Protein backbone atom coordinates (compact mmCIF):
# COMPACT_ATOMS: atom_id res chain seq x y z
CA UNK A 126 0.00 0.00 0.00
CA UNK A 127 2.65 2.57 1.10
CA UNK A 128 5.05 1.23 -1.54
CA UNK A 129 2.36 1.78 -4.19
CA UNK A 130 1.79 5.33 -2.95
CA UNK A 131 5.56 5.97 -2.99
CA UNK A 132 5.88 4.50 -6.46
CA UNK A 133 3.07 6.76 -7.60
CA UNK A 134 5.52 9.72 -7.35
CA UNK A 135 3.75 12.94 -8.00
CA UNK A 136 0.02 12.37 -7.59
CA UNK A 137 -1.57 15.13 -5.60
CA UNK A 138 -3.09 14.17 -2.26
CA UNK A 139 -5.84 16.78 -2.69
CA UNK A 140 -4.93 18.23 0.72
CA UNK A 141 -2.85 21.20 1.92
CA UNK A 142 -0.60 21.24 5.00
CA UNK A 143 -1.26 23.62 7.92
CA UNK A 144 0.33 26.43 5.89
CA UNK A 145 -1.62 25.97 2.67
CA UNK A 146 1.14 24.13 0.79
CA UNK A 147 -0.33 21.56 -1.57
CA UNK A 148 0.67 18.07 -0.48
CA UNK A 149 1.69 15.21 -2.73
CA UNK A 150 0.56 11.72 -1.80
CA UNK A 151 4.19 10.72 -1.65
CA UNK A 152 4.90 13.50 0.88
CA UNK A 153 2.20 12.08 3.16
CA UNK A 154 3.27 8.47 2.59
CA UNK A 155 6.87 9.25 3.55
CA UNK A 156 5.64 11.32 6.53
CA UNK A 157 3.54 8.38 7.81
CA UNK A 158 6.42 5.88 7.51
CA UNK A 159 8.82 8.14 9.42
CA UNK A 160 6.38 8.99 12.23
CA UNK A 161 5.61 5.25 12.63
CA UNK A 162 9.35 4.49 12.91
CA UNK A 163 9.80 7.22 15.56
CA UNK A 164 6.85 5.88 17.56
CA UNK A 165 8.27 2.35 17.52
CA UNK A 166 11.97 3.16 18.20
CA UNK A 167 11.39 4.23 21.82
CA UNK A 168 14.03 6.99 21.80
CA UNK A 169 11.95 9.90 20.43
CA UNK A 170 10.00 12.17 22.79
CA UNK A 171 8.48 14.59 20.23
CA UNK A 172 8.67 15.03 16.45
CA UNK A 173 7.41 17.64 13.99
CA UNK A 174 7.53 17.64 10.21
CA UNK A 175 7.07 19.96 7.25
CA UNK A 176 3.74 18.16 6.63
CA UNK A 177 2.68 18.12 10.31
CA UNK A 178 4.37 21.22 11.84
CA UNK A 179 3.33 20.59 15.46
CA UNK A 180 5.29 18.98 18.33
CA UNK A 181 3.66 15.51 18.37
CA UNK A 182 4.43 13.18 21.34
CA UNK A 183 6.15 9.99 20.11
CA UNK A 184 5.91 8.04 23.39
CA UNK A 185 9.66 7.48 23.80
CA UNK A 186 10.67 5.81 27.07
CA UNK A 187 14.40 5.20 26.74
CA UNK A 188 16.86 6.72 29.24
CA UNK A 189 17.99 9.31 26.68
CA UNK A 190 15.21 10.96 24.71
CA UNK A 191 15.47 13.07 21.57
CA UNK A 192 13.30 15.46 19.58
CA UNK A 193 13.29 15.43 15.78
CA UNK A 194 12.32 18.01 13.16
CA UNK A 195 12.20 16.57 9.65
CA UNK A 196 11.24 17.10 6.01
CA UNK A 197 9.96 13.70 4.88
CA UNK A 198 10.46 14.46 1.20
CA UNK A 199 12.50 17.39 0.01
CA UNK A 200 12.09 18.02 -3.70
CA UNK A 201 8.35 17.59 -4.11
CA UNK A 202 8.55 20.05 -7.01
CA UNK A 203 10.93 17.82 -8.97
CA UNK A 204 9.92 14.25 -8.05
CA UNK A 205 7.46 14.03 -10.97
CA UNK A 206 10.48 14.60 -13.26
CA UNK A 207 12.12 11.67 -11.44
CA UNK A 208 15.06 13.77 -10.17
CA UNK A 209 16.98 12.64 -7.09
CA UNK A 210 15.13 13.75 -3.93
CA UNK A 211 15.72 13.22 -0.23
CA UNK A 212 14.69 13.46 3.40
CA UNK A 213 16.17 15.79 6.04
CA UNK A 214 16.35 15.22 9.84
CA UNK A 215 17.53 17.41 12.73
CA UNK A 216 17.93 15.77 16.17
CA UNK A 217 17.87 17.70 19.46
CA UNK A 218 18.31 16.33 23.00
CA UNK A 219 15.24 16.17 25.25
CA UNK A 220 11.57 16.76 24.58
CA UNK A 221 11.11 20.07 22.79
CA UNK A 222 11.84 21.84 19.51
CA UNK A 223 10.38 25.33 19.89
CA UNK A 224 12.92 27.86 21.23
CA UNK A 225 15.93 25.77 20.18
CA UNK A 226 18.78 26.76 17.86
CA UNK A 227 20.46 24.61 15.25
CA UNK A 228 23.69 24.70 17.26
CA UNK A 229 21.95 22.67 20.02
CA UNK A 230 21.43 19.70 17.66
CA UNK A 231 23.17 16.47 18.66
CA UNK A 232 23.10 15.22 15.06
CA UNK A 233 21.50 15.76 11.66
CA UNK A 234 21.26 13.81 8.44
CA UNK A 235 20.15 14.11 4.87
CA UNK A 236 19.28 10.97 2.91
CA UNK A 237 19.27 11.03 -0.88
CA UNK A 238 17.35 8.71 -3.18
CA UNK A 239 19.24 8.79 -6.46
CA UNK A 240 21.14 6.10 -8.40
CA UNK A 241 22.29 5.05 -4.90
CA UNK A 242 20.59 5.50 -1.55
CA UNK A 243 23.04 7.48 0.53
CA UNK A 244 23.01 9.50 3.73
CA UNK A 245 25.17 12.41 4.86
CA UNK A 246 25.37 12.41 8.66
CA UNK A 247 26.68 15.10 11.02
CA UNK A 248 27.55 14.57 14.68
CA UNK A 249 27.79 17.90 16.48
CA UNK A 250 30.51 18.97 18.93
CA UNK A 251 27.93 18.35 21.70
CA UNK A 252 27.94 14.65 20.67
CA UNK A 253 31.61 14.09 19.80
CA UNK A 254 32.89 16.07 22.77
CA UNK A 255 35.42 17.54 20.32
CA UNK A 256 35.03 18.76 16.74
CA UNK A 257 31.79 18.19 14.86
CA UNK A 258 32.18 15.63 12.06
CA UNK A 259 30.27 14.79 8.86
CA UNK A 260 30.49 11.51 6.96
CA UNK A 261 28.60 9.39 4.41
CA UNK A 262 26.71 6.12 4.65
CA UNK A 263 25.51 4.12 1.63
CA UNK A 264 22.70 1.55 1.78
CA UNK A 265 23.80 -1.82 0.38
CA UNK A 266 20.52 -3.46 -0.62
CA UNK A 267 22.16 -6.88 -1.26
CA UNK A 268 23.08 -7.14 2.42
CA UNK A 269 20.38 -4.71 3.68
CA UNK A 270 23.02 -2.70 5.56
CA UNK A 271 24.30 0.87 5.73
CA UNK A 272 28.10 1.08 5.30
CA UNK A 273 30.48 4.02 5.74
CA UNK A 274 31.50 5.16 2.26
CA UNK A 275 33.15 8.47 3.21
CA UNK A 276 34.89 8.83 6.59
CA UNK A 277 34.86 12.63 6.48
CA UNK A 278 33.37 15.38 4.31
CA UNK A 279 35.73 18.35 3.97
CA UNK A 280 34.58 21.45 2.06
CA UNK A 281 37.33 23.65 0.59
CA UNK A 282 37.09 27.40 1.47
CA UNK A 283 36.81 28.41 -2.21
CA UNK A 284 35.29 26.62 -5.22
CA UNK A 285 33.60 28.04 -8.33
CA UNK A 286 30.43 25.95 -8.38
CA UNK A 287 27.09 27.61 -7.58
CA UNK A 288 23.48 26.55 -6.90
CA UNK A 289 21.38 29.73 -6.83
CA UNK A 290 17.81 29.13 -5.60
CA UNK A 291 14.75 31.37 -5.81
CA UNK A 292 16.29 33.36 -8.67
CA UNK A 293 12.92 35.04 -9.17
CA UNK A 294 14.07 37.25 -6.25
CA UNK A 295 16.78 38.84 -8.43
CA UNK A 296 13.98 40.83 -10.11
CA UNK A 297 13.36 42.91 -6.98
CA UNK A 298 16.41 42.22 -4.83
CA UNK A 299 19.29 44.15 -6.58
CA UNK A 300 22.02 42.78 -4.27
CA UNK A 301 21.10 39.18 -5.23
CA UNK A 302 21.17 40.18 -8.93
CA UNK A 303 24.66 41.70 -8.48
CA UNK A 304 25.82 38.51 -6.74
CA UNK A 305 24.35 36.35 -9.53
CA UNK A 306 26.19 38.49 -12.11
CA UNK A 307 29.40 38.11 -10.07
CA UNK A 308 29.11 34.30 -10.23
CA UNK A 309 28.41 34.39 -13.97
CA UNK A 310 31.12 36.97 -14.77
CA UNK A 311 33.66 34.94 -12.77
CA UNK A 312 32.78 31.80 -14.74
CA UNK A 313 31.33 29.78 -11.86
CA UNK A 314 29.88 26.41 -12.94
CA UNK A 315 26.11 26.12 -12.44
CA UNK A 316 24.92 22.96 -10.66
CA UNK A 317 21.25 23.47 -9.67
CA UNK A 318 18.42 20.89 -9.69
CA UNK A 319 15.74 22.72 -7.70
CA UNK A 320 16.13 20.16 -4.90
CA UNK A 321 17.98 21.35 -1.79
CA UNK A 322 19.15 17.79 -0.92
CA UNK A 323 20.84 16.97 -4.27
CA UNK A 324 22.22 20.53 -4.61
CA UNK A 325 23.83 20.47 -1.14
CA UNK A 326 24.93 16.85 -1.55
CA UNK A 327 26.83 17.96 -4.68
CA UNK A 328 28.83 20.45 -2.55
CA UNK A 329 29.66 17.73 0.03
CA UNK A 330 30.78 15.18 -2.56
CA UNK A 331 32.78 17.64 -4.70
CA UNK A 332 34.23 19.29 -1.53
CA UNK A 333 33.39 22.71 -2.94
CA UNK A 334 30.71 25.16 -4.00
CA UNK A 335 27.99 27.48 -2.73
CA UNK A 336 24.19 27.11 -2.37
CA UNK A 337 21.88 30.09 -1.92
CA UNK A 338 18.17 30.74 -1.61
CA UNK A 339 17.44 34.43 -1.11
CA UNK A 340 13.95 35.92 -0.70
CA UNK A 341 12.52 39.26 -1.70
CA UNK A 342 9.25 41.16 -1.32
CA UNK A 343 7.86 39.46 -4.45
CA UNK A 344 9.57 36.05 -4.02
CA UNK A 345 8.99 34.96 -0.45
CA UNK A 346 11.27 32.60 1.48
CA UNK A 347 10.11 28.99 1.43
CA UNK A 348 12.90 27.02 3.10
CA UNK A 349 12.08 26.09 6.69
CA UNK A 350 14.55 26.58 9.52
CA UNK A 351 13.55 23.56 11.66
CA UNK A 352 13.02 20.92 8.94
CA UNK A 353 15.58 21.97 6.26
CA UNK A 354 17.97 24.83 7.06
CA UNK A 355 19.21 24.02 10.62
CA UNK A 356 19.91 20.30 9.91
CA UNK A 357 21.70 21.07 6.62
CA UNK A 358 23.66 23.98 8.15
CA UNK A 359 25.01 21.56 10.79
CA UNK A 360 26.14 19.19 8.00
CA UNK A 361 27.89 21.97 6.08
CA UNK A 362 29.57 23.51 9.17
CA UNK A 363 30.62 20.05 10.45
CA UNK A 364 32.23 19.52 7.01
CA UNK A 365 34.32 22.68 7.45
CA UNK A 366 32.04 25.02 5.51
CA UNK A 367 29.93 27.98 6.64
CA UNK A 368 26.27 29.01 6.72
CA UNK A 369 24.54 32.38 6.98
CA UNK A 370 20.95 33.59 7.21
CA UNK A 371 20.21 35.93 4.29
CA UNK A 372 18.98 39.44 5.05
CA UNK A 373 15.18 39.59 5.05
CA UNK A 374 13.55 41.53 2.19
CA UNK A 375 13.79 45.29 2.61
CA UNK A 376 16.44 44.97 5.36
CA UNK A 377 18.85 47.92 5.36
CA UNK A 378 22.37 47.01 4.17
CA UNK A 379 25.16 46.72 6.72
CA UNK A 380 23.44 44.11 8.91
CA UNK A 381 25.57 41.53 10.76
CA UNK A 382 25.71 38.07 9.17
CA UNK A 383 24.47 35.32 11.52
CA UNK A 384 25.16 31.60 11.18
CA UNK A 385 21.95 29.66 10.44
CA UNK A 386 22.88 27.58 13.51
CA UNK A 387 22.39 30.62 15.77
CA UNK A 388 18.89 31.54 14.57
CA UNK A 389 16.25 30.73 17.19
CA UNK A 390 13.40 28.39 16.17
CA UNK A 391 10.74 30.72 17.56
CA UNK A 392 8.07 29.35 15.18
CA UNK A 393 7.71 25.77 13.90
CA UNK A 394 7.16 27.13 10.39
CA UNK A 395 9.86 29.81 10.41
CA UNK A 396 11.17 30.32 6.85
CA UNK A 397 14.31 32.13 5.84
CA UNK A 398 16.77 32.82 3.03
CA UNK A 399 20.27 31.44 3.42
CA UNK A 400 23.66 30.68 1.93
CA UNK A 401 25.76 27.56 2.56
CA UNK A 402 29.12 26.36 1.28
CA UNK A 403 32.87 27.03 1.36
CA UNK A 404 33.86 29.67 3.92
CA UNK A 405 35.30 32.09 1.34
CA UNK A 406 32.24 31.64 -0.92
CA UNK A 407 29.95 32.55 2.00
CA UNK A 408 32.19 35.60 2.64
CA UNK A 409 31.55 36.67 -0.97
CA UNK A 410 27.80 36.25 -0.36
CA UNK A 411 28.05 38.41 2.78
CA UNK A 412 29.97 41.13 0.92
CA UNK A 413 27.21 41.41 -1.67
CA UNK A 414 24.18 40.88 0.60
CA UNK A 415 25.30 42.74 3.76
CA UNK A 416 27.89 45.10 2.20
Ligand SMILES: O=P(O)(O)OC[C@H]1O[C@](O)(COP(=O)(O)O)[C@@H](O)[C@@H]1O
Pocket residue numbers: 175196198199200201202289290291292319320321322338347348
Ligand atom coordinates in the same frame (compact mmCIF):
# COMPACT_ATOMS: atom_id res chain seq x y z
O1 LIG B 1 12.32 26.73 -7.05
P1 LIG B 1 13.19 27.53 -6.18
O2 LIG B 1 12.58 28.79 -5.71
O3 LIG B 1 14.54 27.77 -6.74
O4 LIG B 1 13.37 26.74 -4.79
C1 LIG B 1 13.67 25.40 -4.74
C2 LIG B 1 13.80 24.99 -3.30
O5 LIG B 1 12.52 24.64 -2.81
C3 LIG B 1 12.50 23.29 -2.38
O6 LIG B 1 12.03 22.49 -3.40
C4 LIG B 1 11.57 23.20 -1.17
O7 LIG B 1 11.48 22.00 -0.78
P2 LIG B 1 10.15 21.09 -0.58
O8 LIG B 1 10.10 20.20 -1.74
O9 LIG B 1 10.43 20.37 0.67
O10 LIG B 1 8.97 21.99 -0.48
C5 LIG B 1 13.97 22.98 -2.08
O11 LIG B 1 14.28 21.64 -2.17
C6 LIG B 1 14.68 23.77 -3.18
O12 LIG B 1 16.01 24.11 -2.86
